[in-house]
Amino acid sequence: MDELKDTRVDLAISVQSSKNIINFDKFILSIDNVLKPGGVFVFSDLRPSEDWADVEKALEGSSMRILKKEDISKNVTNALKIDEHDKWGIINRRFGSMLKLLMTRLGVVKDNALAATLKGGSSHAMAYILHKPSRPSAEIQGAY
Secondary structure, three states, X not given: OHHHOOOXXXXXXXXXXXXXXXXXXXXXXXXXXXXXEEEEEEEEEEEEHHHHHHHHHHHHOOOOEEEXXXXXXXXXXXXXXXXXHHHHHHXXXXXXXXXXXXXXXXXXXXXXXXXXXXXXXXEEXXXXXXXXXXXXXXXXXXXX
């Protein structure tokens, strides 16, 4: 995010991408640096359950404060179910049997490893809304 070093934004959004960032702590500090005071950072992701403690630690190391966090694992599982029929129709029309198996394993359809980790609790999908205070944190301690 060095290309944004002199830019300030009111809103930053990251959906299903932060898990692919090698240094998540640096990513959060970069977001914190480009976010204007009073700005909002919204992100969601799906990770192994044990990784979420490190995410929270990185967030706590920034000036941003968590306004809301929600486990959206059931929502993701439900979305997989809702879209199931259409996905299988496309897969059956366009892919051979080897690719069908691959699509299942990669999480394109609900009967896959991804859905199993969500249902079994070894992974969680979470959504966060964070706010960068307009005032120094000492002045607003306890405001959230």
